[in-house]
Amino acid sequence: MTVPGNEAELLARVVIGDRQAFELVMRNHEDRVFSVCLRILGDRERALDATQDTFLTVFRKARQFEGRSAVGTWIYRIAVNTCYDQLRRMQRRPTERFPEHLDPSDPGAEQEIESAGLRPEIEAALAVLSPDFRNAVILSDLEGLSLPEVADVLGVPVGTVKSRLFRGRRLLAQRLGNQTMS
Amino acid sequence: MRPSNQGMHEHDLDLIAALADGSTSDAADGAASGAAGARSLVETCPVCRAEYEAQTEVIAWLAGSPTPAMTDMERAGLHRAVRSGIESEKPAAPAAPWWQRLGYVAAGLLVVAGLVAVLQNSGVLGGADGLAESAATTVAGEAEAAGGAEGTGAPTEGIPFVAGDTAEDFDPQEAPTTTAAASESLTLPFAEFADEARSSQTQREETDTNEDDRECLARAGLDRHVVVREIEDEKTYLVVMPEDPAEDPVVFFVEVPECRIVFEDR
Secondary structure: OOOHHHHHHHHHHHHOOOHHHHHHHHHHHHHHHHHHHHHHHOOHHHHHHHHHHHHHHHHHHHHHOOOOOOHHHHHHHHHHHHHHHHHHHHHHOOOOOOHHHHOOOOOOHHHHHHHOOOOHHHHHHHHOOOHHHHHHHHHHHHOOOOHHHHHHHHOOOHHHHHHHHHHHHHHHHHHOOOHHHO | OOOOOOOOOHHHHHHHHHHHHOOOOHHHHOOOOOHHHHHHHHHHOHHHHHHHHHHHHHHHHHHOOOOOOOOHHHHHHHHHHHHHHHHOOOOOOOOOOHHHHHHHHHHHHHHHHHHHHHHHHOOOOOOHHHHHHHHHHHHHHHHHHHHOOOOOOOOOOOOOOOOOOOOOOOOHHHOOOOOHHHHOOOOOOHHHHHHHHHHOHHHHHHOOOOHHHHHHHHHOOOOOEEEEEEEEOOOEEEEEEEOOOOOOOOEEEEEEOOOEEEEEEO
16 A cells, blocks of 8 residues: 555656556555445446546546645545536436435345445445435445545535534434334 | 434534544543543433444444455456546647737737628628628537537537637537527526636635525535526526535536526536
8 A cells, every 4th residue: 555645746746647657546546436436326337437537537637636635535535526426417317327226115226236246235224315424424434534534525524524424324223223223 | 212312412422423433532632522521421321322322333334344346357447448548638738828819819800800891892791790690600510510429418509609619629528518498598608607607716605505596406416516696687597616616617507496407617
């Protein structure tokens, strides 16, 4: 794993057109970017498209990286925004499938989720959360980002992340019929 | 019994959540508001304890979820696609200084004026209106030609050409898009409004987006966007931009009360 300082140097080399540096940056983060995109979009093909768009944006906008956060955090922020764009496009084109296929009432949903490499009961529970809560839970509890990192990725204060996490988990607990909640 | 927030404050909720996910820090927050404070809260308040247990159970349950991974084939495909995307990237040409661009515009105007004078003198042209009309047709034709194939998001007849775009640098992928129904009635200079909205981007935080607007934006698929201004014409349009200034400053025009996007400027 590359340390953050070196990553910033790598990105500086990307700005001057160093393709090898770009490939290193990409290899360091492609798994997590794909995982975040898959959890947000719920579809492997779309997640791969979003991952591809994310790294093309990273390449294009490398010079805009100001070093205020870690390179990884900056990349995940681009990934989340790319996924939001995809969701918006899907919403605008009703013929396209919206990730409400994650809805457990859809008979094909479970098979589709399993084939995407996700756990159906977790994805079905996450699907009932609003995007704000869901993304906070995905980034923190599933992807293991720290609170400041999640705040940076989502572009909100740490306090807002804490509150979204608390409320998101509480809704999940209710959804799961958690005994301590009943 | 389901725990309620009775007797708990927002601060307590944060503390309990932080204790559950291990993000409390005595050193940073002080014992009263850090881990020790949270633990004491959980010990003394049954509702807080129930919340804490529910939170830890959910965290543990989520932690059991496997991290989805790409197959080797998907990874190879991704690398290929990104590599080819980069190859096709054109290096951005540095923008010409303002005085140079002004010079180009002035030269262009002189050429057009000279041409009009010559044509008027030779009796070919009745007046300036005819030329303006013909120029407009040419621009529309160029836009259509540059738009290319159907389904690429390219502009269609009746959609204004973005100010500053030429047929050469026109990218169909990034073309302004609009709904077919609205395209017939687009008479406002949306591209200019979009430029204005971008230039006042720094003041965006001061703009209030009320509940009705938020609901309307959600219906239009524009969550995490804010209204930066309203335009009153025959109809009312909300000028909308991403909430997050780090996002691309795409400007959307949403017709209200229909809540539909009628124009998008990238």
